[in-house]
Amino acid sequence: MIPIIEVKNLVKRYKKADENAVDGVSFSVEEGEFFAFLGPNGAGKTTTISVLTTTLSKTAGDVRIAGFDLDRHEKEVRQRIGVIFQNHSLDKNLTAEENIRFHASLYGLHSFRPFYSLMSKDYKKRLAELADVVGLGRDLFKPIKSYSGGMKRKLEIVRGLMHNPRVLFLDEPTTGLDPLSRKNVWSYLQDVRKKDKTTIFLTTHYLEEAESADHVCIINHGRIVAYGTPRDISHEKSLEEAYLEIITNEYARA
């Protein structure tokens, strides 16, 4: 079977930088997998996600997502991915529903109408289902300005899933969320993964979130320093202990 994400010798050097932010990274992710991409601040995680999600050009290397080459089939790749960015990317001047409607129309799921009441039945149904699952049903028509961080995050996840992406990229999705919100967000994401075989590509600093991953990939200074199942990596310790050991050893060697 062809992997859903295939990265070969990916290199990214920012303009005016004298070091590669991502320095020859290769890995692949199978369809339906829960893949955790870990590493300290500045290791190159967000850079890698930005390249994979077509918002940043790469310096060298090959990337294929859902079988499509990133250089030649940008639009096909974009259609098949959902992205939850590190920073909230909602329009604060609109209501929650307007943000979702914007997304759904932009992705060609439904014809755009200037008012909710004029939108298609399918849209209303799908929106109501998704919103109920994350518990935003009653707040959908409120302005984003009145939303808490946790509500914004849930809304972004709803938005990212509207077009049924094959891969969902999550860049530190639960940073700044309270434990209960985090738990809710995760149980929802795991349901989606099981139900739709959506591949989850996660970066996080909360290592317990990566415990249930199928594979964990740890990068530092733009290079992969460990790859395997959480069990392979942790050797009877917790993933967190193993992670800290790997990163500390790296620094000691440097």
Added chain:
Amino acid sequence: MRELNAVLTIAFRDLTKLLRDRIRILAGLVFPVIFIGVLGGSLNANIGKGLGFDFLTFVFTGVFAQVFFQSSAAGVISLIQDREEDFSQELFVAPVSRYSIIFGKILGETLVSSIQVAGILIFGFIIGVEFSAKILSLLIPAGLAASFFGGAFGVMVLANVGSQRTMAQIFPFVLFPQIFLSGVFAPVENFPPILAFLSKIAPLTYAVDVVRYAYYSGSPELSKVTAFGVTTDILVMLALFFIFLFIGTFLFVRKERNR
């Protein structure tokens, strides 16, 4: 169909935002009213006699074009603000053409400036600018052309400026000289050679001229208040519109991705 849907989606977002922003609607009215009523009125009282045309009407038509142009340009440039608020990421991962995104923005800002300009039309009516059905039927399309043109000009500016802070510093310099060079307040025909040259390279000049043709067409003052000929104006605007749109979008997208 897909791209058209995206263009409309992006355009309506701008309109929705405007309708929620009463201060912006009000602010959009204050400047033109000052330009036409205060500046135009005082100049008219002092030097407006013996020109062979009504000076207040002249300034009104100039400001009409300028507001359309400026409002759209500034609106398109607000993409920088979207980026600083991280919303532009949502736009740029979407599976639609980058040209659709930029064109949607121009269309949206044209809807926005049309609402702003409606207020100015009413103000013109109150201070005694004469309108007929025929004048309006030419003036409105000419204004919309000025707006699309201004939006494309905004893309070009956007492609060359990095941050909102830089933009706030630079935008007055690309805009204010144009306002004075483009003949909003004085016919460009009588400019001394250097100013006449600068006036010819200021895009706004052609938008002002086209609006004057629309307003004065068929009236005896036409030759006193216009400069280049309406065909020249339209050709220049069309050519620059496509150049600005294509080169500007290309440069903007490249700048965003090749960091």
